[in-house]
Amino acid sequence: MEKRPLMNELTQGRDLANQLKGHLDQTLSAAQTCEFLVERILSSYEKALSMLNNPFDEAPAAADSYSPNHCTTSTKKRKTMDKWSEQVKVCSGNMVEAPLNDGYSWRKYGQKDILGASHPRAYYRCTHRNVQGCLATKQVQRSDEDSSVFEVSYRGRHTCIQATQLSKALDKKPPKKEEEEEKKCMDRAFSFNFKATYKGGEEGLFPCFSFASTPIETEKLENLFCDFNPNLQTSDSDLSDVINSTPNSVTNSPFGGCDLNLDLDFDHVDFDVADSEMFV
DNA sequence: GAAATTTGACCGAC
DNA sequence: GTCGGTCAAATTTC
Numbered sequence: 001m002e003k004r005p006l007m008n009e010l011t012q013g014r015d016l017a018n019q020l021k022g023h024l025d026q027t028l029s030a031a032q033t034c035e036f037l038v039e040r041i042l043s044s045y046e047k048a049l050s051m052l053n054n055p056f057d058e059a060p061a062a063a064d065s066y067s068p069n070h071c072t073t074s075t076k077k078r079k080t081m082d083k084w085s086e087q088v089k090v091c092s093g094n095m096v097e098a099p100l101n102d103g104y105s106w107r108k109y110g111q112k113d114i115l116g117a118s119h120p121r122a123y124y125r126c127t128h129r130n131v132q133g134c135l136a137t138k139q140v141q142r143s144d145e146d147s148s149v150f151e152v153s154y155r156g157r158h159t160c161i162q163a164t165q166l167s168k169a170l171d172k173k174p175p176k177k178e179e180e181e182e183k184k185c186m187d188r189a190f191s192f193n194f195k196a197t198y199k200g201g202e203e204g205l206f207p208c209f210s211f212a213s214t215p216i217e218t219e220k221l222e223n224l225f226c227d228f229n230p231n232l233q234t235s236d237s238d239l240s241d242v243i244n245s246t247p248n249s250v251t252n253s254p255f256g257g258c259d260l261n262l263d264l265d266f267d268h269v270d271f272d273v274a275d276s277e278m279f280v
Numbered sequence: 281g282a283a284a285t286t287t288g289a290c291c292g293a294c
Numbered sequence: 295g296t297c298g299g300t301c302a303a304a305t306t307t308c
Contacts, residue, residue, distance in 0.1 A: 108285060110300060123299070127284095139299090 104158060106138060118144050126160055134160035 105127035114121045119142035126134040136156040143149035 107283090109302095111286075112298065112300095115297065121298085125300090137299090 104136070104160075114141065117141060119147070126158060128160035132160040134158055136160075 106124035107127045107129075108122055108124050110123040111120050112123070121139050121141040124138045124140065126132075126136045128134045136154070136158040138155065139153045141151050141153075143151055
């Protein structure tokens, strides 16, 4: 795997996150700038993750990390199982139960005890499946070795439109009073910390995200997420799940908290896989 | 009452 | 026949 492109993406993500942090510290009016930066950050990390997951392949375009050939056929008459288009490991860190949101709205549709696994596997599909026909699904399973680690497998590509919702949110200017409320909210939300580390897995490299959080007013924070980042559109319960850490909650991505006091720590990047040339 | 979750049953792949 | 993935009715939550 080529080291340089990966380093570039990770470095760019860090720099953009720092810029975003600066904007957040200044004023809420920089929402559009923040949105742009978040988009860039997401793009960088998606590229980086693609490189990690497909060390021998060319990195796909950021917004196209899924191959169309990998799209799920979720008709009742199941066809041959496609390969997972993406797989990540998410550490819940101090949060005992659930990992964080990945920016999409998921709805749980099943849970199964898996042979040889000490924890059941939860099945999620896109909330917009019925409305927009989005066939994306994901599976969440707690790791056997480390129960604080959730293994999240994505399948299929999101065809639903979630970004437009963010754009709409950006268009509306909140009344002054609400603005102040949101500001207070954000101040509290700043207690979030985000830490990213990498560790080698049995079959490759998986990103591992750790989170630490302090209790906040979840409802307000949910609104805040929706208003400031369309890509972070979540189901009604997502953020509450993150904070309350309910067992079967939808997982949340590092980027879900990324607009809140992002604190990337790449000192922990540690590649030690035979095929990898990277040691940071 | 609507939306989300739970859970047993069903179906296809192996 | 077993296992994993999905469906859908029942239940819970908001």
